[in-house]
Amino acid sequence: MPTKKKKKANINKIQNMYKVKKEDKNNETKKVRLITGNTTGLIRRRLSAFIFIQILSIVHNPVKAIKEVLRIRRLRASVHGNQKILKFVKSEGKYFWSVDYPGLPSENLRKIIKNEFYRNYRTSRKSSSLIPLQTIIWGITNRCMLRCKHCYEWNNIDQQDKLTISQLKEILLKIKQQGIRHIQFSGGEPLIRFNDLIELIRNASSDKIDCWLLTSGFGLTENKAMALKEAGLKGVNISLDHWNKEAHNLFRNNPESYDWVAKSIKNCKNAGIMVSVSLCATCEFVSMENLMQYGALAGKLGAHFIRILEARQVGRFAEQKVLLGKNQIETITKFTLQMNTDPGFKKIPIVTFFGYHQRKLGCLGAGNRYMYIDPNGDFHACPFCRVATGNALSDSFDEGIKNLQNKGCQKFSTIKIYDRITQ
Numbered sequence: 001m002p003t004k005k006k007k008k009a010n011i012n013k014i015q016n017m018y019k020v021k022k023e024d025k026n027n028e029t030k031k032v033r034l035i036t037g038n039t040t041g042l043i044r045r046r047l048s049a050f051i052f053i054q055i056l057s058i059v060h061n062p063v064k065a066i067k068e069v070l071r072i073r074r075l076r077a078s079v080h081g082n083q084k085i086l087k088f089v090k091s092e093g094k095y096f097w098s099v100d101y102p103g104l105p106s107e108n109l110r111k112i113i114k115n116e117f118y119r120n121y122r123t124s125r126k127s128s129s130l131i132p133l134q135t136i137i138w139g140i141t142n143r144c145m146l147r148c149k150h151c152y153e154w155n156n157i158d159q160q161d162k163l164t165i166s167q168l169k170e171i172l173l174k175i176k177q178q179g180i181r182h183i184q185f186s187g188g189e190p191l192i193r194f195n196d197l198i199e200l201i202r203n204a205s206s207d208k209i210d211c212w213l214l215t216s217g218f219g220l221t222e223n224k225a226m227a228l229k230e231a232g233l234k235g236v237n238i239s240l241d242h243w244n245k246e247a248h249n250l251f252r253n254n255p256e257s258y259d260w261v262a263k264s265i266k267n268c269k270n271a272g273i274m275v276s277v278s279l280c281a282t283c284e285f286v287s288m289e290n291l292m293q294y295g296a297l298a299g300k301l302g303a304h305f306i307r308i309l310e311a312r313q314v315g316r317f318a319e320q321k322v323l324l325g326k327n328q329i330e331t332i333t334k335f336t337l338q339m340n341t342d343p344g345f346k347k348i349p350i351v352t353f354f355g356y357h358q359r360k361l362g363c364l365g366a367g368n369r370y371m372y373i374d375p376n377g378d379f380h381a382c383p384f385c386r387v388a389t390g391n392a393l394s395d396s397f398d399e400g401i402k403n404l405q406n407k408g409c410q411k412f413s414t415i416k417i418y419d420r421i422t423q
């Protein structure tokens, strides 16, 4: 017969075992993973079925729904060829293929698919709840500790913020009233305004808006990453402008910048936040060799996505000869397609090159699918096309978006996606 003492020890042992298992489970749900290989076939099929169900719920006719799914497939093929999505990122039980879309399955993805369909389906039957935009990129502070070579916000960087937290909350309320499902918080450096950032993310996430952060990673400690995750942050875009530490630090004008990039990636991953690294591709940088080294470093650091943005003549780069040439655009395009579709590069993060989609489909900014609100509250086509068309505090969103749509993108045409496909 076991003694009372022994019995208690056994109970404690079992309780401890349970505790460990529970912790493991928490760690497991926190993990963000890049998924490649055969599983992606199943996820692709799930995505197609998900799209089909949303369309069927609108047209109530399986034949029509299949036709629409095929139309979407033709559209995709016109951009990507017949290459399949070979990589997904799994986070919180959902599958992501881009930093700009909600995961599968989710209510936000359902809303976006339906919205896209209502916008483009050639019928007089329209939903009364059309969402005007998919995403808002939102600069919430004028302050920044860095002085980057390319800074697009250079003319607005200041020692003081122009807007108070109550004004930012007023803007957030307007964003919610528009039904927008995705916010990318930017700056300046949004981490400088950490408590306000947390408040805004918590407020937006409570309404199930997907929140992402655009940051240099400077000062993104383990505790801050945990607090961001707890507030509801889904993902972070961390600027990394070179595979070479010294070259990155020179570009960011700070000797500690690269180390913070590496630290912040690790901290975000440990907190269960998806990580994308963001490259400002300059004329000096773009070569296949540099891009390959960059991809390898991003994979080694543990990023899940790579975003490539072209240097533009705005902010600190205004008046400078920074625009990429035709060959450089082709090199980035080749790199992007190869990394995403060649099974030999399955350990490299998912690559997004906005210029590729903009040239193939037209620009999705300028009030088409997204717009930018700067740290003063002014509406812009995107962070790089800067002509204010209104202010989020003093003007109506509807008017601001309409004005942006009328002006259009300054660099690429803005077109309706479905117009690319003849019925």
Ligand code: SF4
Pocket (backbone or CB within 6 Å): 144, 145, 146, 147, 148, 150, 151, 152, 153, 154, 187, 188, 189, 216
């Ligand atoms: S680019 Fe971003 S991180 Fe760099 S100085 Fe400008 S606001 Fe700061």
